Amino acid sequence: MSRGPRLSRRGLLGGAAGLGLAGVAGAGLAGCAAGPPGPASQIVPFYGARQAGIDTDVQDRLAFAAFDVTSTSRADLIDMLRTWTAAAEAMTRGVMVPGESNDAEVPPADTGETIGLPPSRLTVTVGFGPTLFDGRFGLAAHRPAAFNPLPALPGEILDPGRTGGDIGIQACADDPAVAFHAVRNLARLGKGTAVTRWTQLGFGRTASTGADQQTERNLMGFKDGTRNIKSNDADALNQHVWVGNEAGQPWIQGGSYLVARRIRMFIEAWDRDRLSDQEAVFGRAKYTGAPLTGKAEFDLPDFAAAGPDGTTVIADDAHVRLAAFENNNGLRLLRRGYSFTDGIDERTGDLDAGLFFISYQRDPAQFVTLQRKLGSQDALNEYIRHVGSALFACPAGVPDANSYWGKQLFES
Numbered sequence: 001m002s003r004g005p006r007l008s009r010r011g012l013l014g015g016a017a018g019l020g021l022a023g024v025a026g027a028g029l030a031g032c033a034a035g036p037p038g039p040a041s042q043i044v045p046f047y048g049a050r051q052a053g054i055d056t057d058v059q060d061r062l063a064f065a066a067f068d069v070t071s072t073s074r075a076d077l078i079d080m081l082r083t084w085t086a087a088a089e090a091m092t093r094g095v096m097v098p099g100e101s102n103d104a105e106v107p108p109a110d111t112g113e114t115i116g117l118p119p120s121r122l123t124v125t126v127g128f129g130p131t132l133f134d135g136r137f138g139l140a141a142h143r144p145a146a147f148n149p150l151p152a153l154p155g156e157i158l159d160p161g162r163t164g165g166d167i168g169i170q171a172c173a174d175d176p177a178v179a180f181h182a183v184r185n186l187a188r189l190g191k192g193t194a195v196t197r198w199t200q201l202g203f204g205r206t207a208s209t210g211a212d213q214q215t216e217r218n219l220m221g222f223k224d225g226t227r228n229i230k231s232n233d234a235d236a237l238n239q240h241v242w243v244g245n246e247a248g249q250p251w252i253q254g255g256s257y258l259v260a261r262r263i264r265m266f267i268e269a270w271d272r273d274r275l276s277d278q279e280a281v282f283g284r285a286k287y288t289g290a291p292l293t294g295k296a297e298f299d300l301p302d303f304a305a306a307g308p309d310g311t312t313v314i315a316d317d318a319h320v321r322l323a324a325f326e327n328n329n330g331l332r333l334l335r336r337g338y339s340f341t342d343g344i345d346e347r348t349g350d351l352d353a354g355l356f357f358i359s360y361q362r363d364p365a366q367f368v369t370l371q372r373k374l375g376s377q378d379a380l381n382e383y384i385r386h387v388g389s390a391l392f393a394c395p396a397g398v399p400d401a402n403s404y405w406g407k408q409l410f411e412s
Contacts (some may be wrong), residue, residue: 127392202338
């Protein structure tokens with residue numbers, strides 16, 4: 001039996017881009033998703049006053065992507081955000097991306113690699129870069145005064161190919177396939193309107209936001225983020241993380257500013273350093289995580305304590321001293337970092353590995369102030385280098401299925 005002419009792969013994919021931004025948008029908002037949702041214990045609610053993935057208990061895996069918007073049409077951008085929102089909400093429930101999944105003559109609406117997997121606490125968080133407010137889409141008047149590109153910072157050597165972006169997507173989950181699936185499908189649905197600028201996969205979380213989560217270790221073997229803000233500390237979140245009415249822009253109120261930094265670690269040199277020097281660099285004991293003036297991880301550092309020779313036990317250039325909020329007028333950030341490894345540096349033969357640092361703050365100046373200090377004084381700088389950077393303004397949450405990421409920005 002004849003089945004008719006077979007479409008070329010190139011033609012089929014070209015048509016799919018249009019379907020992703022038109023037909024799928026409507027289908028997604030109508031709630032046409034295939035398959036039952038996953039176990040309730042593995043679902044982080046998508047809808048709410050604030051975006052999930054900021055103060056959510058940090059998951060084990062990360063897939064991060066930055067996109068450049070290539071269309072000059074405001075309508076195209078809004079359609080893509082509608083489509084993305086519907087797709088993200090479905091994926092966080094563990095169901096397939098909305099669309100015409102059963103038509104054999106068009107590409108599947110979902111790429112399919114997570115069929116049968118639980119939601120794995122997937123969260124998908126979106127942010128808008130400063131360049132999105134450059135005039136192409138009529139958003140310049142809605143850019144908060146505090147939202148400007150990050151300035152040059154001490155010690156950084158940034159790769160333009162790993163820096164910036166009009167839109168950032170952070171997908172976190174307890175399963176790497178689930179996190180990657182989210183970014184992959186949003187990139188696919190964005191074809192024709194946005195292109196991927198750079199991506200980063202992360203493993204081994206290096207931060208804890210949950211009150212019951214243990215502090216994990218970075219690739220240098222030290223506990224990372226011991227004094228991080230916790231999700232149950234509402235006062236600290238309101239003071240340091242959530243944007244208030246000081247922004248003067250309703251769309252960002254209840255949101256936060258995301259800073260992403262790709263930090264290369266020279267782990268081969270680090271691994272050859274003696275233990276006492278490693279501990280002096282951090283100001284903490286490597287195995288217990290305790291400050292050098294204490295016995296347990298959560299003991300308060302005593303920055304005034306002096307040793308027999310009269311010098312402070314925690315050195316002036318120790319990381320824990322320079323980063324401590326007591327020594328920075330109370331300044332704090334909410335951290336959500338991950339370790340990464342991306343093969344070999346072809347120039348040196350060393351591992352291309354390190355920390356993909358993510359922080360959320362009420363004002364980007366919080367990060368800039370702290371990094372200017374760390375970048376110029378931290379003993380750790382001998383072993384690290386900031387090689388990628390991005391800043392995104394994360395809007396408030398999506399209240400319900402009739403809304404989409406950034407609706408208040410585009411429709412105010």
